[in-house]
Amino acid sequence: MKYKRSEKPFSSFEKQKHSSELLSSLSLSLPTEQKQSIRETEMSAVKGSSKRRGKVSDDLISEKRKRDEDFDPDLSSDIKGIISALHQIRDKAQKDGQKKNEETISSVASEVKSMLDDSKSKLEKERQSFVKALTKSSKECECSLKNESAKFQAAHEKFSKEKEAHLHSFKDILSKFEDEKEKLLTRYEQQRKREKAMLSELEKACLVKIAAAESSLKKKKQDDKSFSILRKSLGSFLDCASDEDFPLDD
Incomplete structure (x- = not known):
């Protein structure tokens, strides 16, 4: 970045204000530690400016007339030196920040990789345990099915034989x-x-x-x-005879 010298000379107040603005604009892109250092530099510059303003505050009316007298080439050179130093600080801060970012990214990547490896190892162990349990359960189930199938086959054959015998008996x-x-x-x-x-x-x-x-x-x-006729006939011949002397049954 190139700064052109103003054709119009600056007063001490304007020069200090201009340097403060430059410091503020440059400090936006710096890390927190560098910003703190720049703020301290700016505060010291403001204090110096206040002292100088105290000297010229008695004659504010003639400030315009004294602008040419107040112009100090050394101050402009100091500002340029400060700006150059700030550029160097910013470049260094950017490099340091980039390095820190790379270190942070590397650290995070290492942690993430470690977490992924741990999770993968844990999942692999759980998967192997599940496979073992599944294999064991499958073998037990297969063995049980074979035994039950053999029992069923034997019972079926026995039933078939007994069925034939029962059908023959029927x-x-x-x-x-x-x-x-x-x-x-x-x-x-x-x-x-x-x-x-x-x-x-x-x-x-x-x-x-x-x-x-x-x-x-x-x-x-x-x-x-x-x-009856005979009885009646005989009764007429017998005087003493009566019907009572000859019962009907006799």
Whole structure:
């Protein structure tokens, strides 16, 4: 940055103000420590300016007239020296800041890498532990499935054999039952025929007995009538005889 010398000479106050503005503008891009140093330099310059202002404050009216007298080439050279020093300080601060930034970035990168490595190691351990547990569980499950499958196969084969035996027994029982059923039906038909014949014979015998009984009753009735006539006939011949001497049953 190049600074042109003003064609118009500066008063001591204006020169000090100008240097303060330059210090303020340059201090914006510096680190905190360098800013503090610049502020101290600026404060010392302001104090010196206050002393000089005290000397010229009695004659403010003639300040314009004394501007040419107050112009000091050494002060301008000092300002340039200060500016050059500030440039050097700023460059050094930038380099130091860049170096610190690089160190900070390197430190942060190292910490991040360490954190990533730790996390990766932790995740890898957890993953290996999970894989071991999963493998163990899978083997146990596979072993259990094989055992249960073998038991099921044996039970299935046993059931199949027993099923065949039971089915054969069922078929034998059903066949035997069918034979017995046919025999019972035949026997039932024969029994039914015998019962019909027996009932028919019994009916005929009953009819014969009923007819004989009716005939006997009719004959007895006729005999009773004949006996009554005979009794009456005999009663007429016997004087002492009466109906009481000859009961009906006799």
